[in-house]
Amino acid sequence: MAQDMLLFWGSGSPPCWKIMIALEEKNLQGYHNKLLSFEKKDHKSKEVMDINPRGQLPTFKHGNNVINESYGACLYLESQFKSQGTQLIPDIPLEQALVYQRMFEGQTLQQKQSDVIYYTWRVPEAERHDSTVKRNKEALTAELQLWEGYLSKAGPYLAGKAFTMADVLCFPVIAYGFRFGLSQEKYPKLGQYYTLVKERPSVTASWPPHWLENPQGMDTLKDV
Amino acid sequence: MAQDMLLFWGSGSPPCWKIMIALEEKNLQGYHNKLLSFEKKDHKSKEVMDINPRGQLPTFKHGNNVINESYGACLYLESQFKSQGTQLIPDIPLEQALVYQRMFEGQTLQQKQSDVIYYTWRVPEAERHDSTVKRNKEALTAELQLWEGYLSKAGPYLAGKAFTMADVLCFPVIAYGFRFGLSQEKYPKLGQYYTLVKERPSVTASWPPHWLENPQGMDTLKDV
Known part of the structure; x- marks a missing residue:
């Protein structure tokens, strides 16, 4: 099909x-x-x-x-394709609730990360301010610390013991963060998560080809 | 329950x-x-x-x-509560696909509308630019025109003939737009949609109490 x-x-x-x-x-x-x-x-x-x-x-x-x-x-x-392959949204209400919660929190992470990564791309030079950049970076730091906390309390996946839709939707955002220079030392739980999930067959099979060709990323997020 | x-x-x-x-x-x-x-x-x-x-x-x-x-x-x-009350996500694949599509396009509408409505609230005075406001308003106009087109082609609800999750998630955003001064003359299809859905029992039962107390809205979006 x-x-x-x-x-x-x-x-x-x-x-x-x-x-x-x-x-x-x-x-x-x-x-x-x-x-x-x-x-x-x-x-x-x-x-x-x-x-x-x-x-x-x-x-x-x-x-x-x-x-x-x-x-x-x-x-x-x-x-x-509910019964085919990995079940990505669990049936058990408590587990399902957490998957839905993390899935959509991932949009806030993506938004805050994009605000930093794409700043110079999205905002014309005459409208840029160091104070905005600083505020955006602080917002991203706070957001990442929230996710560090989630992974400290339950893991190894974003909604606990199983790989779920939360991971499908949020892993690419987190991988993108590391590609753009996020520090695995500063965010060790996210680093461990990244290391674990990047070896998953669905992820290796779909790894961005230009990242393979050029494994060196950017350092936009190095001081976040 | x-x-x-x-x-x-x-x-x-x-x-x-x-x-x-x-x-x-x-x-x-x-x-x-x-x-x-x-x-x-x-x-x-x-x-x-x-x-x-x-x-x-x-x-x-x-x-x-x-x-x-x-x-x-x-x-x-x-x-x-799938079998209780209104079925909000249809089973028929073609209909389901459209509901999922519109649900998430609604996030872009909300984002672009918020960029205009909350500009002075979110952006410190020293960082504000007329050129940003102009660009945000143009982006919102283009977005609203897209939705006018959707409602011209199929309606009266956002995903066609039935009230669905697309309406649950997008109606409050559209109502918010009209509360903030959006013109029903400039966006007649959205205006018709608003007029239709605001009489729905689920919507009247949950209508914002301070909008009832003070039916006069704002004019932030009047020139969008």
């Missing part, structure tokens, strides 16, 4: 990676996919815009069903 | 309102709840912080299961 699926994706994009990990976990290998280049503005090409009026990656289709939003696509895959 | 539930909420907060609409739709009236004041910083009180280390509203508990993230809480309620 993965033959009915089409994913347009960009290398290293956390939202794309989330769907790719979900596809692997649900044993949906063999889906059609096309690696596109943000630099060449492929995401604004007709083949993407026809499916996704926002002109963004990921762009994802299952048969005629379009779900370009990464959270939506992952929830859709879990719902449609 | 609603007796096992506790919601701390703030009047007019879209994330709180989302959970309240979901509770109504799932026939979970009678849940314990406490209206708190953002002005008095009740959301940083011990009773909230004990359940929600982020010190935010909504704060929500079902028995011992804590889900403070509004999207997470709504998905949890739908999952736990």
Whole structure:
């Protein structure tokens, strides 16, 4: 059934990676996919815009069903293929509640991390302020410390003993943080988590190709 | 079973309102709840912080299961009470895909709207720029036009003929827009949608009390 699926994706994009990990976990290998280049503005090409009026990656289709939003696509895959591959949302209410809680807290982590990483990319030079950068970095530090606390209390995965949808959706964000220079010494629990999950088959199978070609990342987050 | 539930909420907060609409739709009236004041910083009180280390509203508990993230809480309620009240996530794959798609596009709408409404509240005076305000307003206009298009092609609800989780999660954001001065003339489809859904029993039952007391809103979005 993965033959009915089409994913347009960009290398290293956390939202794309989330769907790719979900596809692997649900044993949906063999889906059609096309690696596109943000630099060449492929995401604004007709083949993407026809499916996704926002002109963004990921762009994802299952048969005629379009779900370009990464959270939506992952929830859709879990719902449609519930009994196939890894069960990503547990049935036990207490466990399910924690998975839903962490999944969406991950959006705050992504937001705060993006505010730092993309600052100079998003904000025109004339509108930049050191005070904003400082505040954004402090907000990210506080956010990361919250996650350190979660992993100290329960682990090794984000919602406890099992790999769940919380990991599918948040691991790419955390990996992106380390790619951009986050310190494993300052955030040892997140570092351990990263080390554990990066060896997972679904993650190695979908590892961003340009990170393999160029293992050296950036240092944008080195003083966070 | 609603007796096992506790919601701390703030009047007019879209994330709180989302959970309240979901509770109504799932026939979970009678849940314990406490209206708190953002002005008095009740959301940083011990009773909230004990359940929600982020010190935010909504704060929500079902028995011992804590889900403070509004999207997470709504998905949890739908999952736990699937056959009770309104089915908010359809089973038919094509319909389900559209619901998941619109649910998460709603986060972009909320983000872009918040960037305009909260600008002076979030950004210190020394860091403000007219050019940022202009860009944020243009981004919101483009976003709203996208939703006008969606409602022109299919309606009357956000994912078509039925009221779904997309409406639970996005209506409070759209209502908030109109409360802050959005023009029903400029966005007629969204205006029709607003007029339709605001009469829905789940929505009237959970209408922000301070909007009832003071029906006059703001004009922050009047030129968007």
